Amino acid sequence: MLYVGPRGEVVREVRERRRTSPALQHGDGVPCPHLLERHTLPDPSLQPCDTRYQWVSSAWGSCQASVGEGDVAVQCGGGVQTRQLTCVRASDHVPVLDHLCVHVEPPPRVQ
Incomplete structure (x- = not known):
């Protein structure tokens, strides 16, 4: 078992x-x-869930004054950047379903 x-x-x-x-x-x-x-x-043939999958992030997008449905309050000259996260198989970086990365802390999507 x-x-x-x-x-x-x-x-x-x-x-x-x-x-x-x-x-x-x-x-x-x-x-x-x-x-x-x-x-x-x-079981030596099985790896812990958190070592088999990982999050990979895209480059940061351009600075924007609002993100999505909720506007982010920004002072003059400020803004936010976003990026995409993709769950991948660690051995070959093939994209997989996001729920497989549930044991791994994702990097920030917004800064």
Whole structure:
């Protein structure tokens, strides 16, 4: 079984051990340990999601006084620049769907 671990790594279950306890805890005895143990190891054939995809940005556009639907208040001589971001496969920079970069912090689109 494959799943994403606590640090974003892909892990696979590799070993499971069951134990049985023929006697129940009596009096001041210690509780039985867990009867089912699962150990997982990273799968070397899989890479963490955040290393397989990355954001690539275009060059900054020309300075504009407004962007999109909401006007940006700009003092005289000021403005904003925007750029496009594309999610790509890191190995060959082929564009992919944006949701594959969800684990990667995107660079700024506006400055």
